[in-house]
Amino acid sequence: AQSVAQPEDQVNVAEGNPLTVKCTYSVSGNPYLFWYVQYPNRGLQFLLKYITGDNLVKGSYGFEAEFNKSQTSFHLKKPSALVSDSALYFCAVRDEDTGRRALTFGSGTRLQVQP
Amino acid sequence: GAGVSQSPSNKVTEKGKDVELRCDPISGHTALYWYRQSLGQGLEFLIYFQGNSAPDKSGLPSDRFSAERTGGSVSTLTIQRTQQEDSAVYLCASRLAGGPGELFFGEGSRLTVL
Numbered sequence: 001a002q003s004v005a006q007p008e009d010q011v012n013v014a015e016g017n018p019l020t021v022k023c024t025y026s027v028s029g030n031p032y033l034f035w036y037v038q039y040p041n042r043g044l045q046f047l048l049k050y051i052t053g054d055n056l057v058k059g060s061y062g063f064e065a066e067f068n069k070s071q072t073s074f075h076l077k078k079p080s081a082l083v084s085d086s087a088l089y090f091c092a093v094r095d096e097d098t099g100r101r102a103l104t105f106g107s108g109t110r111l112q113v114q115p
Numbered sequence: 116g117a118g119v120s121q122s123p124s125n126k127v128t129e130k131g132k133d134v135e136l137r138c139d140p141i142s143g144h145t146a147l148y149w150y151r152q153s154l155g156q157g158l159e160f161l162i163y164f165q166g167n168s169a170p171d172k173s174g175l176p177s178d179r180f181s182a183e184r185t186g187g188s189v190s191t192l193t194i195q196r197t198q199q200e201d202s203a204v205y206l207c208a209s210r211l212a213g214g215p216g217e218l219f220f221g222e223g224s225r226l227t228v229l
Contacts, residue, residue, distance in 0.1 A: 032215040043119070043206060043220035044158075051215045090157065094215065101165060102148060102174070103218060107157035 002027045002095045006106035013081045021076040021089050021109045029097025033074040038088040081113045119221035121207050127227045136192045136224045140209030147190050153203040197228045
C-alpha cells in the first residue's frame with residue numbers, strides 16, 4: 001500500500017523568509033512523488049515531481065523539493081516566500097512497482113505567508 | 116479545450132436525488148481520474164480509466180457511485196440516491212498514458228446535498 005503524511009495542518013511564515021512544507025511517504029517499491037498547490041475555489045496545479053535522478057527537484061514559481069530516500073521524505077521548499085504563495089499544498093505519491101496508477105494524496109498543508 | 120473541463124461547477128440537490136457530474140479531459144489524454152475532496156480534507160481517490168482497460172473502481176465508496184467513460188474521452192460520474200455525506204468537491208484529472216506523468220486537474224464540481 002502507498003501512503004503520504006503531511007504532519008503540519010498549517011505553516012506560517014513571514015514574507016521573504018524561507019519556507020518548508022513537510023511530506024513523508026510509504027511505498028513498497030520505488031516512489032514517484034509530486035507536489036500540487038490549490039488556490040481557493042480552484043483545482044490543483046502541478047508544481048514539481050521526482051521520478052529518478054537528482055534528489056533536488058526544481059519546479060514552478062521558485063519552488064523546489066528534496067527527495068530523501070533514507071528518511072522517506074520529500075519536503076517542499078522555497079528560499080524566499082511571497083504573500084501570493086499562500087495556498088493549500090498537497091504531496092502525492094505513486095508506487096512505481098505496483099500496477100496501481102492512482103496517486104495517493106496527503107491531507108494537505110495550508111501555507112500562510114504574512115506580509 | 117486547453118484544460119480539463121468539469122460541469123456543473125456547482126450543484127445543489129435534495130437528499131435521495133440522483134446527480135451526474137461531467138468531465139471533459141485534455142485532448143489526447145487517455146488516462147482519467149476522479150477524486151473527491153471533502154471540506155478541510157485531502158483528496159480521496161474514486162476511480163481511474165485508462166484507454167480500453169477495465170477501470171480501477173477500488174476507491175468508489177458505495178454501490179451508489181458509478182462512472183463511465185464514453186469513446187475514451189468524456190466521463191460521467193453518477194451518484195444515486197444522494198446522501199448528505201456525499202457533499203464534497205468532485206475533481207477530475209487527466210494525463211498522458213504511460214510513464215509517471217503528472218495529473219492535470221479540472222476546477223471541480225461542488226456538490227451540496229440538502
